Amino acid sequence: MIDFRYHLVSIVAIFLALAVGIVLGTTLLQEPAIDLARRTSAELTNTNNGLRADLDTLRGREAGNDTFITGVTPELVAGGLAGQRVLLVETPGSSTSVRESVQQVLTQAGAQISGRVTLTEKFLDPKGTGVLDGLVNQLKPANMMFPTTATPWDRTATLLSAAFVTTDQTQMGTPNPATTDVVSAFETGGLLTTDGDPLKRATLAVMFAPEKPYEGETGEGQAGALVSMANGLDAAGMGTVLAGSVITTTTSGDPITALRDDSEISKRVSSVDTVDMPAGRVVIVYSLREQLAGRAGQYGMGKGASAAAPALPTPTPSPTTESGS
Structure with a gap:
């Protein structure tokens, strides 16, 4: 007949084994997990910085284009x-x-x-x-x-x-x-x-x-x-x-x-x-x-737009005189 002392020792052994497993598991997995998280974070940061740089470039190009168009608008129209x-x-x-x-x-x-x-x-x-x-x-x-x-x-x-x-x-x-x-x-x-x-x-x-x-x-x-x-x-x-x-x-x-x-x-x-x-x-x-x-x-650029702008009429070339005529 199994007495109470045996039950108590068995239960303590089980919890002790569980505790040891947790400690060992945490120790073994901690460094790889942390390294993976660090690498992922660094990659996301680099990607985000790249996207921000691309966005800044596009904004700069748009501003330059807008400035140019505004300057030549009187001639265009x-x-x-x-x-x-x-x-x-x-x-x-x-x-x-x-x-x-x-x-x-x-x-x-x-x-x-x-x-x-x-x-x-x-x-x-x-x-x-x-x-x-x-x-x-x-x-x-x-x-x-x-x-x-x-x-x-x-x-x-x-x-x-x-x-x-x-x-x-x-x-x-x-x-x-x-x-x-x-x-x-x-x-x-x-x-x-x-x-x-x-x-x-x-x-x-x-x-x-x-x-x-x-x-x-x-x-x-x-x-x-x-x-x-x-x-x-x-x-x-x-x-x-x-x-x-x-x-x-x-x-x-x-x-x-x-x-x-x-x-x-x-x-x-x-x-x-x-x-x-x-x-x-x-x-x-x-x-x-x-x-x-x-x-x-x-x-325009939205849904249903057929073109960015109307087709401009082709200017009629002025007659030229060939050299020697």
């Missing part, structure tokens, strides 16, 4: 929009500083800025489409017709665009007598504000997309409303460009993505998604020139 008037349209969430930079480049291209229209959040509120319809029905000229499929924003865009832009160069710089009360009514309703004299109609328009896409359940509808407005301006004038910055995430609340996803509207309205870069502001001028020629394109 000189005379490109001479004789044209351009309407600027800001939207909820768009950048004032970007708009100011674009305005400067448009002026360098010879364009006159007719004025600025700023759409409000109330304008984009899906719950307010009844108000928009009411104003349109009240203020539209008798001969203004809408497609049966037109949304409230489509109809609103058609009416407002008639007050801001024209396809007739002889009417450029003059108000539209058929829409004299339209803009003031929308301003009174808190749907938009104006600056300058946008009622003296322009031939071209640049609309600025928000810096961040619209979010939530209404985001897609708000983006669609801006696409409707851009489409209306394009139809009533000689061309429209929707300008913004590259959106890195896929979202239905980005107006530029919504425009490019619309196979019909994207055939008529251009977009540029590099407006935050000096090169992108030059591309806006080239896109407006392309619009004047009856063409459209989607330019």
